[in-house]
Amino acid sequence: MMQAGNAVKGFDVEKIREDFPILHQEVNGHPLVYLDNAATTQKPNAVIDAISDYYRGYNSNVHRGAHALSDKATAGFEGARDTLAAFINSPSREQVLWTRGTTEAINLVAFTWGKQNLEAGDRVLVSNLEHHSNIVPWQMVAQEKGASVVAIPVSDSGAIDLDAFKALLVSNEGPVKFVSVGHVSNALGTVNPVEEIVALSHEVGAKVLIDGAQSVGHWAVDVQALDCDFFAFSGHKMFGPTGIGVLWGKRDLLEAMPPYQGGGEMIETVSFEGTTYNALPYKYEAGTPDIAGAIGLAAAVDYLNSFDREAAVAHENDLLQYAWQKAEGFAGLTRVGTAPKVAGVFSFLLNGAHPSDVGMLIDQQGVAVRTGHHCAQPLMARLGIPGTVRASFSFYNNRNDVDRLFEALEKAKTFLV
CATH class of the missing domain: 3.40.640.10 (Type I PLP-dependent aspartate aminotransferase-like (Major domain))
Incomplete structure (x- = not known):
């Protein structure tokens, strides 16, 4: 059962975020939103220690x-x-x-x-x-x-x-x-x-x-x-x-x-x-x-293994569905990859804008995503596109991160489209 806000019942994402020191910094004058988890995840204190x-x-x-x-x-x-x-x-x-x-x-x-x-x-x-x-x-x-x-x-x-x-x-x-x-x-x-x-x-x-x-x-x-x-x-x-x-x-x-x-x-x-x-x-x-x-x-x-992994999966799925809902109301955004079962990745294009330009502009607002072909050139050729913007989630992300992504995209769109 979903709680209001960005949490799944029994899963305290804000407490978990405290375990990851790198998340608590500013990038380009903005609080960091890290959405490049498919490339590499951040490390908790337990691993660093x-x-x-x-x-x-x-x-x-x-x-x-x-x-x-x-x-x-x-x-x-x-x-x-x-x-x-x-x-x-x-x-x-x-x-x-x-x-x-x-x-x-x-x-x-x-x-x-x-x-x-x-x-x-x-x-x-x-x-x-x-x-x-x-x-x-x-x-x-x-x-x-x-x-x-x-x-x-x-x-x-x-x-x-x-x-x-x-x-x-x-x-x-x-x-x-x-x-x-x-x-x-x-x-x-x-x-x-x-x-x-x-x-x-x-x-x-x-x-x-x-x-x-x-x-x-x-x-x-x-x-x-x-x-x-x-x-x-x-x-x-x-x-x-x-x-x-x-x-x-x-x-x-x-x-x-x-x-x-x-x-x-x-x-x-x-x-x-x-x-x-x-x-x-x-x-x-x-x-x-x-x-x-x-x-x-x-x-x-x-x-x-120290926490409920099923709850973590439910939390990540909630974030992904929340991103999809936001995308539906965002003019000029095309979601790439709509298979029946998807995990952790929200891949998309801003119509009329190159993915690398989108990534650069939202990075200036503290939002980290990945752009390009993602080492999957045959797939991009099959889909007829040069690449995508990829936001990828982990259990330490929250709904505020998704909101920040779309706020940054809205601003980037004014420069690109």
Whole structure:
């Protein structure tokens, strides 16, 4: 049940905002309104403190140090893996691999599973909604192996065409070996029917990777319920630090894939006659890891788990619906992306104005949004537009932020249209 104003019953957004120090500042002489959460989320004090505590109190390398600081760092680092395994309901901690983010996670799968399993004539399906990070790695490997990357069509509303997807799966143009799709579109906010996509893909023997960069910061994810083969996400989009992310995979696939990089930690034995590799998860974690990043990401998970996530989702949905209502009464604004299910993103155009000009003018009023193609050029080409203005929400935003956005747009329109 919605309360009056900007809150959902049981969810105190104003109290939560106090946890995020960066929100309490002025930009260009105006109180900051931060609506670029799909690019990166802000960090609560709990995350900032966890990283600072590591560097101030027990900075050391992990796993092999014969001293107290190394033992404490190892406990924090490996404890973070346990935290992340529980966060996504992994059957085991060994299936959680540290990466630099979603991009590296997808590259890891493409350049290990893809090189090992793709053959000439095979097809990899990715949707027309995808971020470049879920297109380019597959193109690179497909070119090397003689396979092809095929786009799953999307409707004018920005929704995946499931009938077209089903037809692609059984087409006689070559076997579909892999399907890689986003859980939520970073450009439009479309929530994709990934459970159905996974089930349909498995019927033809294809493996599936879900890019969860835009979902894990909004709602709880259960990789076992999804039944995907791989799931990738980034820490910085879920209130953790930059430079850390996770690849989760089914154990049999991870054990069969070759290492991604060579070096320390990922080895069992090394000699000039040959090298044997470490067990999961270390087989894929060459070199000194981002220890502080893992500890910070675990702190972000603990922070998320400290309050009612269903209430947070309801609050974000309220903000999105409130923005849509405001847009309906705003002359000259065209909403981009009207799929039946959308999360976190309000993408739009001001008629007659270039998105970058809109972004610049509202930034002068303290409102931070993102403009451009959002690393989704094929999608923009499909929609016939150069890009959009994207306001993206998190649970620390409130209705006042939405009001400020539209006030800034009203002023910008007087200069542009």
